[in-house]
Every structure is written in C-alpha cells, then in structure tokens.
Amino acid sequence: MELIFSYLFIFFARVTDVSLSTLRILMIMRGRSLVAAVIGFFEVSIYILALGQVIGNLNNPLKVVAYALGFATGNLIGSRLEERLALGVATAQVISLEKSEVMAQMLREQGFGVTVLEGCGKHGTHHILHILLKRKDLPCFMDTVRAVDNQAFVSVMDTRKIFGGYFAKIKAK
Numbered sequence: 001m002e003l004i005f006s007y008l009f010i011f012f013a014r015v016t017d018v019s020l021s022t023l024r025i026l027m028i029m030r031g032r033s034l035v036a037a038v039i040g041f042f043e044v045s046i047y048i049l050a051l052g053q054v055i056g057n058l059n060n061p062l063k064v065v066a067y068a069l070g071f072a073t074g075n076l077i078g079s080r081l082e083e084r085l086a087l088g089v090a091t092a093q094v095i096s097l098e099k100s101e102v103m104a105q106m107l108r109e110q111g112f113g114v115t116v117l118e119g120c121g122k123h124g125t126h127h128i129l130h131i132l133l134k135r136k137d138l139p140c141f142m143d144t145v146r147a148v149d150n151q152a153f154v155s156v157m158d159t160r161k162i163f164g165g166y167f168a169k170i171k172a173k
Helices: 002-029 033-055 061-085 100-109 135-148
Strands: 089-095 113-121 124-134 153-159
Touching: 002 033, 002 061, 033 061, 089 100, 089 135, 100 113, 100 124, 100 135, 124 135, 135 153
Parallel strands: none
Antiparallel strands: 089 124, 089 153, 113 124
16 A cells, blocks of 8 residues: 555656646746746655655666656646646737738727738738737637638747737627
C-alpha cells in the first residue's frame, strides 16, 4: 500500500508542478512577474519533493514511469488550463473579400473595437479589419466572423501589452 501511495504521490506531484510551470510561464509572458515568482516557489518545491522520491529509488523503474507519466499529464492539463483561463489580449486581423463592411458593423454592434485599414493583395485592394480583444472573447469573435463570411482570412496573434484603446463589454450572441 505504501508503494502505491508513493507512485501516486510522484505522479500527482509532477502533474501539479508541470501545470504550475505552464501558469508561471503564462504570467511571465503577460508581464506579471510577482505572480510568476509566487507560482514558481510552489512549483519548484513540489518538483524537488517528487524528484527526491525518484532519485532516492532509481532501482525502482515504476517510480521513473510514474514521474514521466506525471510530467506528460501535467503538460496536457497545463495547456488545457491555459486555454480555459484565456488570460490576456489577442490581436486579430480579418480580410473578407466581399463582406468586410458588414462584418465590421456586426463586430462593433457586439462591442468589439474595429479599425478598418486598406491593403493591397494579389487580387486588388481589400479592407483589413484590425481588432484587439480579450482572449476569452475569441470564441464569440470567431463565431461572428464565420457567420458573416466563412471564407474570410483570419489571423490571430497573442498580444503582450496594450495601452489605451477601446475595450467594451462584449455582448454574447
């Protein structure tokens, strides 16, 4: 029984510390270094405890397997957690060959700030919709774009920092 508890401890400790690692990196990328430092303290504490259980017992390959499985699972859970939290801001650019004016109007009605730029592409001049949005609003944004023009070219980039600008509460459909 004690051996099974040891395997479970190693596995769940790695799941936890790798998930925390994902959040810590996310906080660093968002410029929240104090939060990242606090997360890092707990992350490395858990990591050392798990590693100690394995290093002290290298003759037990199942502990190594539990460690590796915990690491892999922690990566999976950490990435899902990051998607769920959707912290931060994104920049989207949309090119709709025929419906850019309608799309800009619909996005504005939903509360998105839209700047329309003119661009020259292979087939002539087109409008480029430039939108800064909270990452948590990305699904609503994408639903609107697809509803207006499912052939639109959409580019979404992570944005580290913004200053000023227009950010209203987005109205869900």
